[in-house]
Amino acid sequence: MVNRNWNASWIWGGEEESPRNEWRCFRKSFVPPQSAEGTAEQIPTVLRISADSRYVLYINGKQIGRGPVRSWTVEQFYDCYDIGHLLIPGQTNTIAVFVLHFGVSTFYYLRGRGGLLVQIDSLQESGAEMLLATDDAWKTSIHEGHHTRAPRMSCQQGFSEYVNAGLWPDHWIENGFDDQSWEKPCVIGEVGVGPWVSLKERDIPLLAEYPLYPSRIVSMNSVRSFTLSTAIDMRNHMVAGSENHANVVGFTGYAATILRAEEETGIILGLPFAGECVGSVSLNGNKLSEELFTGTMPERYASVKLMKGDNLLLIDVSGRMHTGKLHVSLYSESAIAWRSPLLAEEVGQQESKSPFISIGPFDSTFYLDHQTTREIDFEDKTYKEVIEKVAAVEDLAAYSDFIHEIDERYVSEADVFGLSVWKKESNPHPVPAALQHAVIPNAEAGIVPIYPGFDTELVIDFGKELTGYLSFEVEAEAGTILDFYGFEYMTEDYRQDTFGLDNTLRYVCREGRQQYVSPIRRGLRYLMLTVREAGRSVKLINVHYMANHYPIAEIGSFQCSDPLLNDIWEISRHTTKLCMEDTFVDCPAYEQVFWVGDSRNEALVSNYLFGVNDIVKRCLRLVPGSKDQTPLFADQVPSGWSSVIPNWTFFWAMACREYVEQTGDMDFAAEMYPHIRFTLEHYLKEINEEGLLAIKGWNLLDWSPIDQPNDGIVTHQNCFLVKTLRVAAEMAVFANDPNGHHRFTEAANLLQAAINHHLWSEEQSAYLDCVHVDGRRSDIFSVQTQVVAYLTGVAQADRSDIVESYLEEAPEHFVQIGSPFMSFFYYEALSKSGRNTAIVDDIRLNFGQMIEHDATTCWEMYPNFTENRANPNMLTRSHCHAWSAAPAYFLGHEVLGIRIAAIGWSEVDIRPEPSGLSWAKGSVPLPDAGRIDVSWKLLGDETIEIFVQYPESVKINIRIPEGYRGVIREKKLLV
Missing domain, CATH: 2.60.120.260 (Galactose-binding domain-like)
Known part of the structure; x- marks a missing residue:
């Protein structure tokens, strides 16, 4: 029995309500009760906590968790921890909380005010008993070792990190620390006080966190900088x-x-x-x-x-x-x-x-x-x-x-970023074998060489992209500076610096041996460490990362006769995992932002890899919270940037429908339908006298140079609006709104007719990209626009046949696809047309280039899209971007042929497509329990042998590929 009542108050310290980049420490000691028999038996105990903006929680010096999940300020989430096993009954125990308040709005946080809320309840047989709650009896202090003047990481994120370890004791989190000199916090108010008008319990599991160690130190240089x-x-x-x-x-x-x-x-x-x-x-x-x-x-x-x-x-x-x-x-x-x-x-x-x-x-x-x-x-x-x-x-x-x-x-x-990027002088040295001990998980130290008049720079390779929290030990004299800088890509003679992202940490050592775990999330593959102002040798020990992401079991799998496709599937899987935090995020390094449109594709990929649904539901539920910024709904949430990409709102509505299809959750359909109806009614107000959507916004679909002005009539988003209106009509049926079904069906039909009347070019036999706000018809034609017209069903009859032919043989002057994100829709169109081999060939071509360049995750853009950049070595901006992980979905959907055939996966079609392969095998998770296993191989006499294993509760329809004879084996698992 968990106590749902709150007796705790929000507290803070200092004089500013919302200080800039303030790191504040809170402590409270208490004595938990013994059992009724007076023994030291553990009593179930629950701790609830929230903070503005982020916290790290400790019990008796041990880190317990981090949070809270991102939320709209007016609807703050709190976390729950079972801590009974961590407490010593009848003795003094200490809770310590490290709180970071941003003091600025970011792309994943809206500025509120500094605050901490904690309550601990003992769950005894007689009922829940409050043991502790935040009030003015707590103690608080600024963390004097954290510099508030560290630069912003980026417009999307908070601040980089500058720590002086000599200015603050590590043991402030431990039991017995003397906090008598700390101040009493001020009480802001009870639960419900603004800006946190309501509280909601965390709606996803706590994130997974575990150590990952580097592969090696790849280089060492003596350097001089600014x-x-x-x-x-x-x-x-x-x-x-x-x-x-x-x-x-x-x-x-x-x-x-x-x-x-x-x-x-x-x-x-x-x-x-x-x-x-x-x-x-x-x-x-x-x-x-x-x-x-x-x-x-x-x-x-x-x-x-x-x-x-x-x-x-x-x-x-x-x-x-x-x-x-x-x-x-x-x-x-x-x-x-x-x-x-x-x-x-x-x-x-x-x-x-x-x-x-x-x-x-x-x-x-x-x-x-x-x-x-x-x-x-x-x-x-x-x-x-x-x-x-x-x-x-x-x-x-x-x-x-x-x-x-x-x-x-x-x-x-x-400016640690500038110091890391530019070198007046850089002299390479061989990496001593003993220095590699710094990145090996043992007790040995790596001794960093010191070069008089120079700083020592190391580059550490973690072997693959990762996300989480940097951790290290060091033994040095007081005042030694360790400058860390994370980046994603390098070759023998080129390093891609993260311009626009200050991915740095400055750590000023105190005397002796010390350990540090950064509370700032960073994404990287490579870590540059520059040792500055060292008067004596520096011992570096146990450098590693605390990986941190959504908790998943890697249920989905894929292998086939082509090793390149296997590598591509693996980087797609790894990308998706790294971009699952408390929401889907676009990338773990540059932004860490929940982009609404990106997450539609990410959810489909995640369905085929991990089968987790709570994160998808959470993402979809966050979007309507932006209605106070705009009734058109924002393109990234919760965010201080009030930006609208109409397509991203349309993809959100489609994702709501796909979630219902994935899970069979009709209560969710009824919950989300009013929000879909609300925003579409506002989009329909933007239909002009010609019956077309003419809207001012960020009218984006792809990074390539298609004609998609931020005002006027953009064809691809008119087509996607048709699809969204039809989705709304379906959701209206689920929500028992027959009038809404009729309203949105009629609106879709009218818009589709207007598109075909006004946006088709007889001369080019194609849909033009746009009509500009001054009435000028675009003279640009793109593959993207034809793909969307075909995929959404806007192109009918002869026009459908024409644009379908462009999927593989578009005229040379058509703008080509520039991002793996757009390729997802392209692959959907190819799948609709039955061109399965074309999907596999395109994956080999475009994602194969990433593998050739040592990619461990999928890139934001294709290399050929960057040919005209000032720096030809820069193959893409972000080297880990979840909107690019399409192969993890389509290799399971097409090559294995595992496709949902009824809501909730109660019925599944198995339609393998060899696509030039001789064998393939793999699994796709089911939303409630179990998975579908498929393996197939081609025999020498144009026979395909197919094996399918599945829960008996699922109806399976197996189809033999055209041109083959079939040998089918099935195995049902009892439910």
């Missing part, structure tokens, strides 16, 4: 209120600082990520020409001269951007310091914590892709003249009304 570096959050400084959302912002203005040199000297000015916040750059009034800079974009480096004394550096940071982070670094052989221009005598200010100022913003705003928003004036005269007129500090006086100190909290102490 002597000064920082990263500045220009977004939050320049745009008031931008902490509260994650929308694209725009602003005009400049960042400025003084570079003080003790003597005339040459330096290297580094802008190691010039993708945002870097326009014109001037030094002492001299604008630095583009020819002066070296490096492949987005890296920019310039060799410049400083005069003795003060030199004014001015950078135009204007633009439209998401992250809005300025990376600035310097390399100098002489002493250089940056200093605030406000400290100059000409300005007269006597104190300044930050060395940087802004001139501006002259204007600022934010943008929504589905609404008309005000554009700022990038041609404003006052703004544009600054770069021409400001050559020295005294020139700033003319713009005094626009000058602001950049708050120190926005200016990082070091």
